[in-house]
Amino acid sequence: MRAARLIRMALLLQSVPGLTAADLARELEVSERTVIRDVQALQEAGIPVRSERGRAGGYRLAPGYRTRLTTLDPSEAETLYLSGLPSALRDLGLSDAADTARLKLSATLLPSLRAAAESSARRFHLDAPAWFREPSTPELLPELARALWADRAVEFGYARPGREPGAPRRVEPYGLVLKAGVWYLVGRNPDAAGTAYLTYRADRITALRTPTDGAFTRDASFDLAAYWQEHSARFALSLLRATVTVRLTPAGARRLPEVTDRAAAERALAAAASPDPGGRVTVELAVESEDIAFAELLPLGADAEVLAPPALRGRFAEHARALAARYCDAGPDAADLAVTAEGVRGGGPAEDQR
Known part of the structure; x- marks a missing residue:
């Protein structure tokens, strides 16, 4: 573990001279005290790491020194061949460049590593789009x-569904x-106060142009992965604008995260009171809307009973009556189904009507 960290530290200092102890601690996910000990270990191993003080200080390798720690091991070579999504590279117009880069990399590897790298491409394929959706x-x-x-700004129109594209906007692309x-x-948006980062669906962008005065200086502190994680969580929460009260059997509670927003389901289950004598729990579930709640909870069948709001409970009761009518000629069990549907006809919560 430490050996791998020391190698990574040496490569970081070779790639980015002037990293401080705080920078290295953040990159290596250790404390600054550990960084200081690791620097001493590198120095004792003969790697000339220098410490410079002042505003422009930090750790550096001696001028002209380069480590010999860049040889790939088999697992690293295998992983490197999985580092890109073929469909994403094709979409970006980079598939030819990626193929050439892989050929160049393959030519520099030892024969044993070349075989390991190529075998990973035969065993793994990364397919980003969701099922039942034709990627566009x-x-x-x-x-x-x-x-x-x-690092050049762009100007474009943006067409939301059902609307005409708005006035052209100027945006500095960060990711x-x-x-x-x-x-x-x-x-x-360079014209917004502060650093207003926004997210746009690329398929809604129209009339794209790159102005001649579009060069901009990128904010080096911007972290695309961190921004996207925060944006995704905030966006998901913003969609959950309604709340429904649902009573679940143990089977329904187990399946709830499978049919609705997993995070919302887990929050609802964690906040639920103790089960009733029949093992059922009552949860307050955040949902996008009553329509979506109806579609999501329907697959749970009799393992979920909507208690509120009354309009949604009424929809489930009407659906049960429609099912009973549809299957009234299906056999003797249809009578039981009709009785069950009749039991919720009034639309109010019922404790046990079986």
């Missing part, structure tokens, strides 16, 4: 990617994210 690549995506690489087969642009 926005026409303007390669142009957006070029502006992103060059492109592929989420469940959909591309998103993360950008900063």
